[in-house]
Amino acid sequence: MIHYVVLTTGSCGNCYIFTDGTDTIVVDAGVTFSKMQRGLESHGIAADTIRSVFLTHLHPDHSKGVGVVQRKLGIPAYMSEIAKAENSVVIDKQRMERPLINTFSFGEEISVGSFTLFPFRSFHDSAGSAGYLIRCRGRSFFLLTDTGRIPDEAFPMARDADVEFIEANYDDDMLEGGMYPAALKRRIKGEYGHLSNDASVDFAARTARQGDSVYFVHLSRNNNTPDLVRQSIVRRIPSGIFCKVCERGETFEGFIDDEEERQGKEAGAGA
Numbered sequence: 246m247i248h249y250v251v252l253t254t255g256s257c258g259n260c261y262i263f264t265d266g267t268d269t270i271v272v273d274a275g276v277t278f279s280k281m282q283r284g285l286e287s288h289g290i291a292a293d294t295i296r297s298v299f300l301t302h303l304h305p306d307h308s309k310g311v312g313v314v315q316r317k318l319g320i321p322a323y324m325s326e327i328a329k330a331e332n333s334v335v336i337d338k339q340r341m342e343r344p345l346i347n348t349f350s351f352g353e354e355i356s357v358g359s360f361t362l363f364p365f366r367s368f369h370d371s372a373g374s375a376g377y378l379i380r381c382r383g384r385s386f387f388l389l390t391d392t393g394r395i396p397d398e399a400f401p402m403a404r405d406a407d408v409e410f411i412e413a414n415y416d417d418d419m420l421e422g423g424m425y426p427a428a429l430k431r432r433i434k435g436e437y438g439h440l441s442n443d444a445s446v447d448f449a450a451r452t453a454r455q456g457d458s459v460y461f462v463h464l465s466r467n468n469n470t471p472d473l474v475r476q477s478i479v480r481r482i483p484s485g486i487f488c489k490v491c492e493r494g495e496t497f498e499g500f501i502d503d504e505e506e507r508q509g510k511e512a513g514a515g516a
């Protein structure tokens with residue numbers, strides 16, 4: 246059984262946890278260590294099973310807790326080599342432990358316990374930002390947040406995944422008609438900004454298969470509402486695909502049989 250938790254998501258903080266009970270990985274640590282600890286406890290995940298933190302990018306809502314996690318748990322944080330090279334000031338400001346930073350280049354695969362991660366480049370105004378395909382015990386998870394556009398290689402990866410986590414940041418009309426200054430609107434909509442509901446839901450419609458799950462994450466407080474994302478889902482995504490809109494700051498969890506359990510159940514049903 247693989248257990249996954251969206252501990253929190255949005256500009257207030259982002260943190261995802263994946264565990265098979267033996268090994269645990271965390272993607273983004275934009276929360277305080279005490280919040281992470283409470284989340285782990287309430288979901289029955291032992292902190293000493295955490296092997297590594299993987300960062301999508303170094304904006305504080307994704308990385309502000311990393312330094313403390315590194316020190317408290319003595320575990321490495323992974324980021325792209327570009328992210329490390331170009332974010333020196335941020336790394337020091339957020340008091341990350343340099344000796345506990347591991348880097349990857351895009352296209353590389355990284356094995357940590359039961360998990361294998363395939364990082365890919367995303368488009369965001371934080372150098373070296375990444376999305377991940379995560380494999381564990383025959384199952385795959387796709388995670389892409391904070392990106393102005395969807396990279397081509399994300400499509401086959403998401404098609405391969407059983408569970409997708411994808412940013413649905415803003416509704417076009419709300420952003421356009423909203424109070425943000427023009428420059429900020431351009432930044433959000435730009436190639437290195439964030440994904441709109443339409444782009445996100447369209448991507449999910451093109452990549453999710455029957456039986457898959459899609460979690461829409463990182464909704465903007467000012468330029469989106471969960472209902473707008475849901476309306477877009479109803480218009481575009483067929484039934485048979487489980488869709489969940491993750492409201493800002495709330496926690497969501499799911500479980501999925503690993504491949505061995507799935508085959509066992511199929512064999513049992515056939516007997």
Ligand SMILES: [Zn+2]
Pocket residue numbers: 255256259304306307391463
């Ligand atoms: Zn963010």
Ligand SMILES: [Zn+2]
Pocket residue numbers: 302304369371391
């Ligand atoms: Zn960001």
